[in-house]
Amino acid sequence: MCAALKRCAYRHKGKIMENTNIVTTEQQAPNTISASNAIFNVQALGQLTAFANLMADSQVTVPAHLAGKPADCMAIVMQAMQWGMNPYAVAQKTHLVNGVLGYEAQLVNAVIASSSAIHGR
Numbered sequence: 001m002c003a004a005l006k007r008c009a010y011r012h013k014g015k016i017m018e019n020t021n022i023v024t025t026e027q028q029a030p031n032t033i034s035a036s037n038a039i040f041n042v043q044a045l046g047q048l049t050a051f052a053n054l055m056a057d058s059q060v061t062v063p064a065h066l067a068g069k070p071a072d073c074m075a076i077v078m079q080a081m082q083w084g085m086n087p088y089a090v091a092q093k094t095h096l097v098n099g100v101l102g103y104e105a106q107l108v109n110a111v112i113a114s115s116s117a118i119h120g121r
Helices: 042-056 070-083 087-092 105-114
Strands: 002-012 015-025 094-097 100-103
Touching: 042 070, 042 087, 070 087, 087 094, 100 105
Parallel strands: none
Antiparallel strands: 002 015, 094 100
16 A cells, blocks of 8 residues: 655635645555356345346336346346446347347457457457
């Protein structure tokens, strides 16, 4: 952890005032958890469930086939985690065919292009 002292001088009612703040920065990567591990971690599963519920409550930012369906939103959230993508962006690129969730080609292409599965282009 790196701490630095930050001083700022400013005028208040004609007097020079000094503001001293301690600025702290951490040089650590954020904690991450994989989708497969999240279902076995009670705290992470609770957070994912809360997020899926929030996502399901949306009327505008998720497609109609996901609105009001937290379990389906949970599936989208977990898949987005595995792909390292925004769950709302993934949700927008899904559709239903005979009750089965499908992914648009544009999304599949983005997943493949961002992975290390294919080299070149």
